[in-house]
Amino acid sequence: MNAQPLAQHRLGLIGGTGALTLLPASEQYVVETRWGAPSSALSKVAVGPNDAPEQAWMIARHGDPHRIPPHRVNYRANIQALKDAGVRQLIAINAVGGINADFAVGDLVLVDQLIDYTWGRAHTFSDGPEHPLAHIEFAQPFDGATRTALIRAAQAAGVALHLSGCYGATQGPRLETAAEILRLKRDGCDVVGMTGMPEAALAREAGMDCACLCVVANPAAGLSTEAISMEALHAALGEGMKQVGRLLAHWDGRVEQGGVGQ
């Protein structure tokens, strides 16, 4: 625990698989929340152009080093720690498998919808007598200014970005069966990942404007003639994360409203 209150920063990031080295930390703080310890220390990072960066707080979703499986991530502590540090805009970076045939390995997808197939995760802050019951509106889980600013950053950086897609959140840590992927496809999912929920809902409950930036790491199960290899997945993620880095280097959180087509 830190003796002094943390500096408050409006922007926060949660980095997933492959994102540990995306942004160097200038400072790190070990914090505790009423929901327990977050996955990692809070790292202070600079997002945006070198001459006018925005200071932000970042958490490594799977810990640093990477060790926490998707169903063991303390999503509530991660969101609470960021909220306590002033975060109101959240960029969640996620590795995913591609289901939509238009999405190639290495592509970036700013998903606009999700379906939750996870189970048994602590998925709400409305949990216990001291925490008021809240039924959040969630029809459009990622529809705010953070998303708009990311689209502008991608345009400014010349980074290709798919602007719509439905994220199917599965339980993991195993990969899916081919039949499960066909079911997700029938349901309308375009990508599959293990950590998008309950993170996005908790962020909404915490009053944050969350955008979910996905990197396609592999064709989802059964959609390629080859089995999913972790080596190939991590190599593809490395390339995709470079694109994320380029995009974030053009982040301008002041340009938030209007004019960007969905």
Ligand code: HPA
């Ligand atoms: N399935 C679930 N999560 C993932 C995948 C996948 O194929 N690839 C990266 N994260």
